[in-house]
Amino acid sequence: MNDIRERDFTVGEVPGVLWSPASAPEGTPLILMGHGGGNHKKSPAMTGRAELLVNRGGFHVAVIDAPGHGDRPRTAHDEQEIAELYRARAAGEPEGPIVVRYNAHLAARAVPEWHATLDTLQKLPEIGPEAPVGYYGLNMGTAIGIPLVAADSRIKAAVFGQHWPDALTEHARRITVPIEFAMQWHDEHIPRASALALFDAFASKEKTLHANAGRHKELPRFEADSAVRFFSRHLSSPSSRQPS
């Protein structure tokens, strides 16, 4: 990633990475990104989105490894749930019930870690307590992000998508910041009505659903471009905003 400053950090036991533009003026927004299940902070989806956010949006971008992911150890419970997920997949059983309950468990562990990470990042002089903060996470990144955004009033805009509503609806009802939400119209895992119900649950006055034809893993790449524009609209000062 040319011209992007990359800094690894740890907060407590949690490893993370902060990407920043070579030069970031005061008030540069910070986007927290949550990675997907089975993935990690420097997976291609994270580095690709970070590059867009830094180069086109001019944002700081931070990602931490979720519990049991990336450079973090798995607990016996993690191992058990992952084995159960693989077993269900191999047997052709729906994976939703396992993903929903395991991601809810991970969210309960991850939300306090994100609070502490944001505390730490806000102590950096180039970020500080005044930089606008956004959150961007799909799949497991949404399962962790919805409870996080509901609980942390420092986060002022969020891009979510591709999850079941079961464990998330009550949190979504407490979210009032602008939301962009992505779903796949022919998702083979998440029923269409479930995805629509989760979008419907957000209390946000400004919320946008992007539903694209295709299966779960066929989310179009242009949705990442859309996320950059969304954060620019809501977090960047008008003078620093690029034309949409």
Place this chain on the structure above:
Amino acid sequence: MNDIRERDFTVGEVPGVLWSPASAPEGTPLILMGHGGGNHKKSPAMTGRAELLVNRGGFHVAVIDAPGHGDRPRTAHDEQEIAELYRARAAGEPEGPIVVRYNAHLAARAVPEWHATLDTLQKLPEIGPEAPVGYYGLNMGTAIGIPLVAADSRIKAAVFGQHWPDALTEHARRITVPIEFAMQWHDEHIPRASALALFDAFASKEKTLHANAGRHKELPRFEADSAVRFFSRHLSSPSSRQPS
């Protein structure tokens, strides 16, 4: 509209306007735009979208007055249906049934007019038969546009939205070109399930639904920016495409 070339034209009895960039290279795409009910070819929604399409997309843009609209005479049937619509509105009755049937009537008159208009525009040397063609119309522009795009294989991409499916579903099922479709999540006229059913009906492999919080007339302006990017993705040659 600075640096935009505006030409009025008529095809048979139908008045239209063609907006073009000051300089348009060979192969510049042509976007046909359909205006909304009670509106006309040079209404602010049309001139505003045309300005974006010409200046940001580098497209030609053509709009014609729909039957009974703008500079065109109303028939006795037009007068009767419009009176009936105003009566229903004043009485607080749902306007859907009247809009659906009147727009279907207008579409039957307008589709042959659009075929003839496109024939004529393709005879202009700076457009020609090879220029990629798109269609962009919401509300009544969708009621006319869906039967048009289903019937005219010259149109290769379309942006629609904000209409009832009743008279349109069968046409939508025959459309296979890429589609972007806008709906309002809290539309007081068009039931949510009806809007979703119309989006679902398109046979297009590439289709995107944009659903925004808000009532019928609160469609966000950034959806017009999105339409420009959509046509650029699908109609512009890679070399002439602007970054999304």
